[in-house]
């Protein structure tokens with residue numbers, strides 16, 4: 535199912551554990567900050583709705599999506615977080631730079647989460663247009679930050695349950 539068939543802001547509370555026990559780091563790209571700020575707001579609000587306390591949700595910014603993987607690794611290395619949400623918005627420009635940034639951030643986030651064993655949730659919009667990005671950061675398709683928050687809680691809970 536494509537995003538168009540989903541409400542990214544839907545939280546199925548009966549299927550989502552409590553966030554009360556966990557500490558969350560959110561690393562946010564400054565590029566397209568209208569979009570990334572909206573994603574971060576949605577993610578934080580969802581974490582609080584799921585029981586996290588505000589003092590256990592820490593938001594840090596990086597210049598662009600390419601830096602998200604290293605930013606996530608820095609937060610993980612602090613030893614303070616049970617899960618990380620990596621937030622970015624990459625929008626196609628005139629050149630192939632879009633392809634390289636998208637590939638780098640996807641690969642980088644995957645590498646960091648697998649190397650460390652700490653959940654790093656990929657909340658990076660990769661859109662052709664600003665309109666598509668707006669639709670997925672609080673617009674007609676909901677907010678991908680909410681979806682990412684739910685994923686972060688589920689993965690933190692699974693890691694805690696398995697003692698991983």
Ligand SMILES: Nc1c(NC[C@H](O)[C@H](O)[C@H](O)CO)[nH]c(=O)[nH]c1=O
Pocket residue numbers: 563565566597598599600601622623624625626635
């Ligand atoms: N064009 C976008 C970028 N580009 C910047 C890179 O992410 C990176 O910060 C730079 O190459 C320096 O290393 N970043 C986005 O997040 N979104 C874009 O649309």
Ligand SMILES: CC(=O)[C@@H](O)COP(=O)(O)O
Pocket residue numbers: 624625626627628629630631632633635
């Ligand atoms: C994703 C990008 O880096 C891109 O937005 C930059 O724009 P351009 O390809 O026109 O240089």
